[in-house]
Amino acid sequence: MVVQVKPGSHQCHRSMDGNQHKVEANILLLGAENVGKSALTVRFLTRRFIGEYGDIDSIYSHTDNINGREISFNIWDSLYPQDSETTETISEKQLQWADGVILVYSICDRSSFEVVRQQVQLIRHAGKKTSAIAPIIIVGNKRDLQHRRTVSSEEGRLLALSKDCGFFEISAAETYHGVLLVFHGLMELIKESRALSKGGAGIKSIVRSMSAVFGKKRLE
Numbered sequence: 001m002v003v004q005v006k007p008g009s010h011q012c013h014r015s016m017d018g019n020q021h022k023v024e025a026n027i028l029l030l031g032a033e034n035v036g037k038s039a040l041t042v043r044f045l046t047r048r049f050i051g052e053y054g055d056i057d058s059i060y061s062h063t064d065n066i067n068g069r070e071i072s073f074n075i076w077d078s079l080y081p082q083d084s085e086t087t088e089t090i091s092e093k094q095l096q097w098a099d100g101v102i103l104v105y106s107i108c109d110r111s112s113f114e115v116v117r118q119q120v121q122l123i124r125h126a127g128k129k130t131s132a133i134a135p136i137i138i139v140g141n142k143r144d145l146q147h148r149r150t151v152s153s154e155e156g157r158l159l160a161l162s163k164d165c166g167f168f169e170i171s172a173a174e175t176y177h178g179v180l181l182v183f184h185g186l187m188e189l190i191k192e193s194r195a196l197s198k199g200g201a202g203i204k205s206i207v208r209s210m211s212a213v214f215g216k217k218r219l220e
């Protein structure tokens with residue numbers, strides 16, 4: 001079952017990882033417009049590619065089974081800010097909410113790769129102050145459009161390597177399997193990060209330094 005709720009009305013969930021109960025994770029999709037964030041989300045939720053998706057900023061809840069264990073995913077399919085005045089492309093609220101991030105670009109849109117480069121830098125820069133390594137997976141989407149490729153696989157892989165992120169090149173249009181690997185891969189990184197930090201030094205804790213970067217009020 002897929003449940004859709006508005007971002008503002010969604011509750012933050014605490015993980016119950018580490019015991020026999022259901023594991024829950026909040027996953028945030030970021031990246032420039034038109035790169036396939038909604039296509040990835042809908043593929044994961046329904047196994048289908050429907051071609052056209054509205055401009056909706058939404059959180060979806062979806063339960064999946066990984067290795068016999070029930071995992072509850074809350075997926076925030078975000079919209080890239082249209083306002084050219086806006087320099088803040090990731091909000092504190094988004095980072096406070098997220099347990100892990102999927103940064104999407106299109107392999108045939110170089111500017112979308114630059115957006116991912118900026119966003120990963122922003123997250124890592126903020127994380128430095130707390131030594132928090134936020135689980136991030138970088139995704140080069142639209143792999144089916146090889147003839148229009150402007151970002152090589154190597155560039156994507158190198159960026160991911162340099163920022164300690166996972167990396168996948170996929171086509172949300174062509175296969176479900178690649179999309180599944182992305183979400184399950186991120187879940188693995190989130191579990192590792194939770195095991196390492198037990199006290200909650202995950203992505204949420206870097207919100208404080210994000211606040212410092214943007215000079216805004218500290219979130220507790």
Ligand SMILES: Nc1nc2c(ncn2[C@@H]2O[C@H](COP(=O)(O)OP(=O)(O)OP(=O)(O)O)[C@@H](O)[C@H]2O)c(=O)[nH]1
Pocket residue numbers: 032033034035036037038039040050051052053054055056078079080141142143144145170171172173174
């Ligand atoms: N060829 C191809 N087209 C894709 C793929 N994934 C998405 N698209 C198309 O790319 C366009 C944008 O996809 P969306 O999923 O709406 O992209 P988005 O990043 O959510 O876009 P915004 O809502 O503007 O932020 C649509 O026309 C999709 O059909 C893919 O893997 N291959």
